[in-house]
Amino acid sequence: MQRQCSGLTKSGERCRSFAMPDSDRCIAHGDRVTDLAEWRKRGGEGKANEVRARKALPSEPLSTAEVHAHLSTAFRRALAGKMDPPLLNALSNAGRTLAELQKNADLEQRLDELERRIGSRSA
Numbered sequence: 001m002q003r004q005c006s007g008l009t010k011s012g013e014r015c016r017s018f019a020m021p022d023s024d025r026c027i028a029h030g031d032r033v034t035d036l037a038e039w040r041k042r043g044g045e046g047k048a049n050e051v052r053a054r055k056a057l058p059s060e061p062l063s064t065a066e067v068h069a070h071l072s073t074a075f076r077r078a079l080a081g082k083m084d085p086p087l088l089n090a091l092s093n094a095g096r097t098l099a100e101l102q103k104n105a106d107l108e109q110r111l112d113e114l115e116r117r118i119g120s121r122s123a
Contacts (some may be wrong), residue, residue: 004023005018006024007028017029049086052085052087053087053090067095074091
């Protein structure tokens with residue numbers, strides 16, 4: 001179990017962050033200036049909707065059925081107030097793009113097959 005930081009906030013209350021593994025203080029209250037500078041420079045980039053969405057999706061291509069299932073789940077979560085609407089919007093846009101890419105790939109495959117059939121008849 002992680003320990004709570006022993007540092008104090010500006011108001012004098014105990015910090016609610018977790019202590020770093022090798023310290024009794026969090027990154028903000030620790031004495032490693034280089035870590036703190038890097039942490040501050042990155043800001044909230046790990047909390048962006050885009051980053052969360054990217055982490056939630058597998059690296060392998062999704063089938064149309066998988067995209068549908070994920071979007072259905074996201075839609076239900078948004079309706080229940082468990083997902084921010086901007087995140088649902090980002091996922092919906094990504095799903096629409098994936099569907100369009102799949103449609104184009106299917107059309108290309110069908111066209112290649114037709115061209116192959118026509119070429120074999122004329123030879």
